[in-house]
Amino acid sequence: MRATPLLISAILLIPGLAGLLGWPAAGVARVQGPCSDCHTIHNSRQGEPMTYFFDRDEGQLVTGGDPNPALLVTGCVGCHLGVNSAGSMPYVLSLEEPDYGLTGTGGNTRAAGSFYWVAHGQDRKGHNVTGLADWDRQHGYTPPGGTVLPAQLTCAGAAGCHGSPEVATPATALQGSHHQEKSGWRDGGTVATSYRLLQGVQGLGDPSFEWQPSASQRNKYYGYHRSGSSDPAPDTISGFCARCHGDFHQATGDGSPWLRHPVDFDLSQGEPLEEYLGYNGGDGTANPYNVAVPLATADTSDQVPATIEISAGDQAVVMCLSCHRAHGSPVDAMLRWDYKSWPANGYNGCGVCHSSKN
Ligand code: HEC
Ligand code: HEC
Ligand code: HEC
Ligand code: HEC
Ligand code: HEC
Numbered sequence: 001m002r003a004t005p006l007l008i009s010a011i012l013l014i015p016g017l018a019g020l021l022g023w024p025a026a027g028v029a030r031v032q033g034p035c036s037d038c039h040t041i042h043n044s045r046q047g048e049p050m051t052y053f054f055d056r057d058e059g060q061l062v063t064g065g066d067p068n069p070a071l072l073v074t075g076c077v078g079c080h081l082g083v084n085s086a087g088s089m090p091y092v093l094s095l096e097e098p099d100y101g102l103t104g105t106g107g108n109t110r111a112a113g114s115f116y117w118v119a120h121g122q123d124r125k126g127h128n129v130t131g132l133a134d135w136d137r138q139h140g141y142t143p144p145g146g147t148v149l150p151a152q153l154t155c156a157g158a159a160g161c162h163g164s165p166e167v168a169t170p171a172t173a174l175q176g177s178h179h180q181e182k183s184g185w186r187d188g189g190t191v192a193t194s195y196r197l198l199q200g201v202q203g204l205g206d207p208s209f210e211w212q213p214s215a216s217q218r219n220k221y222y223g224y225h226r227s228g229s230s231d232p233a234p235d236t237i238s239g240f241c242a243r244c245h246g247d248f249h250q251a252t253g254d255g256s257p258w259l260r261h262p263v264d265f266d267l268s269q270g271e272p273l274e275e276y277l278g279y280n281g282g283d284g285t286a287n288p289y290n291v292a293v294p295l296a297t298a299d300t301s302d303q304v305p306a307t308i309e310i311s312a313g314d315q316a317v318v319m320c321l322s323c324h325r326a327h328g329s330p331v332d333a334m335l336r337w338d339y340k341s342w343p344a345n346g347y348n349g350c351g352v353c354h355s356s357k358n
Helices: 016-020 237-245 273-277 349-353
Strands: 052-055 060-063 154-156 160-162 220-222
């Protein structure tokens, strides 16, 4: 077991690669700047190797290592490692503990949370992705509800989440999508036109990746009420999770109520209806959206409404990310909030939907 390697020599990295490279200004939804900021043609500059990688034991970026695919100066973690601030550069891991707060909506994490906790050996608090965490001691390479992956999880590709699952190498699986414009509704047609480069998934990404989000400045997740026992559709965000986890919360035969919690279920179909029309203190006609307990929608417009009309249907869909963060959180099972510690601490996210139980 490695002891908290990330804490060592944190100073060496700051400002690190982010300072070196030309990160986009807020609002520019693709990479920009001189090619040489991010690519190296011969993997050598003034006799020094030009690749950086994130050394978990050293807890810093170091030069050396094998050349990266796409002639990049570093891998996914090298570029996406840093402390978030306002702006559009999404950091998914930092050397110091992020400020998550009770719900991860007011500090310095973004929509997917952070890999920080799982990178510190807390297996239940994130996806154990290669290069930033050891493999999960409990689950191994098997997603609960699904079938074993060919290897430990990677950021992208066949054993990963982003890009094309048909391509083995993570950088290649992204297919040049970093260079393409990514604003407006994503229809899932190609990697670059998929929500957060998750191939085939629809949605609308907040350009700041939910930096301190609000009801009208947030991601818009795609989903709709499904009938009977059909699987979540692959272009919905729950369908994306189901690619690996199967229909996790719909599985039968297990005693745990969590395994049965409805997903891709619209609040307008709930019983008793008043309970769900009361989402976040509304009456079903104009409920204020709560970014700590997000809902999916079938509305594919570019509008991001601050209130939702639940009674209209398919605007308030329970999805995997209503309760979970995609990368990780300080709470077990990568939950968005610690409902078990409520009311002393934690946050009653369950009660936002189960409005008669808050
Ligand atoms: C050389 C640096 C660099 C490398 C290497 C890199 N990224 Fe990025 N990535 C960026 C920058 C810069 C942005 C922000 C562009 C923007 O504002 O949309 C970005 C944005 C993203 C986004 C958000 C896209 C969106 O929806 O707007 C995802 C997802 C992503 N990267 C995943 C990856 C994965 C997975 C890898 C490894 C295969 C990777 N990145 C490697 C620099 C890099
Ligand atoms: C801020 C970082 C950044 C800058 C600047 C940048 N790139 Fe890239 N580029 C990436 C990343 C990350 C990938 C790999 C992931 C992907 O393909 O999305 C990539 C992939 C590529 C690829 C292979 C994928 C494809 O499109 O076929 C080519 C070619 C490429 N870049 C060329 C260039 C050129 C030419 C420039 C300068 C005009 C440049 N890049 C500037 C980050 C950058
Ligand atoms: C590419 C496959 C893949 C995808 C897609 C995927 N997961 Fe996972 N997930 C795994 C694997 C493998 C594990 C077990 C190992 C681990 O935790 O890293 C896991 C574990 C988990 C866990 C348990 C964490 C723990 O250790 O207790 C949760 C919760 C979870 N995933 C939720 C999600 C959600 C929500 C999504 C969609 C946003 C999702 N997963 C998408 C592969 C995947
Ligand atoms: C995004 C909204 C939402 C959130 C958040 C939410 N629920 Fe639910 N929950 C629902 C809906 C909708 C139903 C289905 C009602 C129906 O079947 O008529 C439901 C059903 C249930 C059921 C009944 C399951 C069954 O098989 O009948 C339980 C128990 C439950 N939720 C507990 C919780 C707990 C505990 C949490 C917090 C960890 C939670 N819920 C969070 C919307 C939500
Ligand atoms: C209503 C809230 C809610 C929704 C929606 C939800 N989950 Fe969960 N999930 C939970 C809770 C709570 C736990 C933790 C149960 C526990 O710790 O006993 C959990 C646990 C898990 C685990 C971990 C199981 C393990 O063995 O560690 C996985 C994997 C998972 N969920 C995947 C999903 C996927 C995939 C979806 C969407 C298809 C989803 N969840 C939707 C609340 C939810």
